[in-house]
Amino acid sequence: MFKNLIQKLQEDKYLTLETTPQHEPTMHNIIERIKKFDLQHRVDGFSATDNPLAKLKYNALFASMKLQQEFNKPVIATMSMRDRNKIALQADLLGANEFDVRAILALTGDPAKMSDQPHAKGVFESNSSMLLKIIKSFNYGMDIAGHPFKIEPKQIYPFAVTNAYARSFSSLQKKMHNKVQNGAVGIITQPVFEIDNAKKLLEIFNEAKEDVVGNKKKAQLIFGIFPITKLRTALFLSAQVPGIHVPQEWIDKLELANQISPEEEYKVGMQLSKDLFTSIKKLHPKIHLMTANKFDLADEILS
Numbered sequence: 104m105f106k107n108l109i110q111k112l113q114e115d116k117y118l119t120l121e122t123t124p125q126h127e128p129t130m131h132n133i134i135e136r137i138k139k140f141d142l143q144h145r146v147d148g149f150s151a152t153d154n155p156l157a158k159l160k161y162n163a164l165f166a167s168m169k170l171q172q173e174f175n176k177p178v179i180a181t182m183s184m185r186d187r188n189k190i191a192l193q194a195d196l197l198g199a200n201e202f203d204v205r206a207i208l209a210l211t212g213d214p215a216k217m218s219d220q221p222h223a224k225g226v227f228e229s230n231s232s233m234l235l236k237i238i239k240s241f242n243y244g245m246d247i248a249g250h251p252f253k254i255e256p257k258q259i260y261p262f263a264v265t266n267a268y269a270r271s272f273s274s275l276q277k278k279m280h281n282k283v284q285n286g287a288v289g290i291i292t293q294p295v296f297e298i299d300n301a302k303k304l305l306e307i308f309n310e311a312k313e314d315v316v317g318n319k320k321k322a323q324l325i326f327g328i329f330p331i332t333k334l335r336t337a338l339f340l341s342a343q344v345p346g347i348h349v350p351q352e353w354i355d356k357l358e359l360a361n362q363i364s365p366e367e368e369y370k371v372g373m374q375l376s377k378d379l380f381t382s383i384k385k386l387h388p389k390i391h392l393m394t395a396n397k398f399d400l401a402d403e404i405l406s
Contacts, residue, residue: 104171104175104176104177104203105177105205105206105258105260107177108147108148108177108206108260109260109288111147112288112289112323112325112389113288113321113323116384116388116389117147117323117325117388117389117390118145118146118147118388118390118391118392119146119147119148119149119150119179119325119390119391119392120137120142120146120148120149120150120391120392120394120401121149121150121152121391121392121393121394122137122149122150122151122152122166122170122396123151123152123155123160123395123396124151124152124160124161124162124163124166125160125161125396126158126159126160126161127161128161129161130161130166130169130170133396134169134170134173136396136398137174137398139398140398140399140401140402142398142401142402142405143174143176145405146176146392146405147176147177148176148177148178148179148206149167149170149174149176149177149178149179150178150179150180150181150208150391151163151164151166151167151170151178151179151180151181152181153180153181153182153183153186153210153212154183154185154186154212155213156213156217156218157185157212157213157214157215157216157217157218157223157225158217158218158219158220159218159219159220163180163181163182164180164182164195164198164199164204166178166180167179167180167199167204167206168199168202168203168204171203171204177206178204178206179206179207179208179262180199180204180206180207180208181207181208181210182195182196182207182208182209182210182234183210183211183212183213184209184210184211184212184226184227184228184229184230184231184233184234185211185212185213185214185215185225185226185227186212186225186226187226187228188226188228189228189229189233189237189247192233192234192237193237193241193246193247196237196238196241196256196259197256200241200256200257200259203257205257205258205259205260206259206260206262207234207238207259207260207261207262208261208262208263208264208291209231209232209234209235209238209261209262209263209287210231210264211227211230211231212225212227231263231264231282232281232282232285233247234261235261235263235282235285235286235287236285238259238261238286239261239285239286241256241259242256242258242259242286244256260288261285261286261287261288262287262288262289262290262291262325263282263285263287263289263290263291264290264291264292264293265278265279265282265290265291265292265293265304266292266293266345266346266347267292267293267294267295267300267304267327267346267347267348268293268300268346268347268348269346272303272304272307273307275304275307276307276308276310276311277311279307279308279311279324280311280312280314280315283311283312283315283319283322284315284319286319287322288321288322288323289322289323289324289325289389290308290322290323290324290325291325291327291391292304292324292325292326292327293327293344293346293347294327294328294329294340294347294393295326295327295328295379295383296331296347296348296349296350296353296379297348297350297352297379298379298382298383298386300348301326301382301383301386301387302386304324304326305324305386305387308324323389324387324389325389325390325391326383326387326389326390326391327390327391327393328376328379328380328383328390328391328392328393328404329393329394329395330372330373330376330394330400330403330404331349331353331357331372331375331376332368332369332372332373332376332400333357333368333369333372334354334357334358334360334361334368337349337353337354337357337372338354341354353375356371356375357371357372357375359371360372373400373403373404376400376404377403377404380404392404392405
């Protein structure tokens with residue numbers, strides 16, 4: 104399952120779909136909506152987020168196990184440094200390994216102050232690089248302290264993330280380099296909204312790999328795509344989310360459409376999003392589709 108996913112990432116077209124477990128003790132509703140649009144047969148795998156914005160959701164590791172069992176498709180489970188120290192991270196990896204949850208997206212995590220539970224405290228023993236190093240140790244049959252396991256874990260496939268935009272792209276390049284050096288097989292960008300931005304990211308990613316050796320050379324950049332169908336979404340992302348750039352052209356077109364009707368606003372946003380998806384596929388067909396569980400949007404983008 105995972106070897107096939109990584110082979111597609113390295114050698115072929117690759118498409119994963121993000122799921123966000125909800126504030127409820129079941130994945131049933133998400134699974135049923137995926138089935139409604141037959142998305143399990145149109146993507147190579149899924150991902151499961153880990154309490155985004157520090158708000159309580161169904162656990163990402165259990166969500167990944169549930170999705171894998173239901174669809175027989177690999178799932179990338181997100182693990183955040185916000186909520187666990189190195190002991191808890193390793194314990195979770197060991198348990199997940201037995202249930203074949205073995206693709207892990209390493210995140211530092213959103214600040215605990217964003218939580219809707221006001222006294223929550225962030226752990227943040229380190230940033231996501233520590234988790235990548237832990238996974239590297241596991242893949243060599245030992246824990247982060249160098250103690251060998253009596254039974255070696257099955258191979259774990261680590262993923263990482265990067266901002267899609269920065270005033271200094273050299274800083275992004277350095278971070279990409281460090282994540283590839285620490286073993287990331289794929290680096291997923293925050294959403295991109297214009298092809299020139301994507302070309303620049305691909306350029307600096309390839310430069311970031313120049314000094315790495317062995318299988319690390321096979322690491323791939325994966326473009327995050329988030330369909331925008333409302334002007335207010337574009338304005339929010341542009342103004343409030345660091346590391347994302349929504350071009351003024353998108354905002355202008357959505358603004359004009361918004362003045363006509365909600366239907367026109369949706370139509371224009373979806374067309375912009377579909378055109379971008381098509382352009383990215385031609386440039387570098389390694390895509391992670393994010394729709395905030397609006398699987399009807401995923402259905403339309405993939406149609």
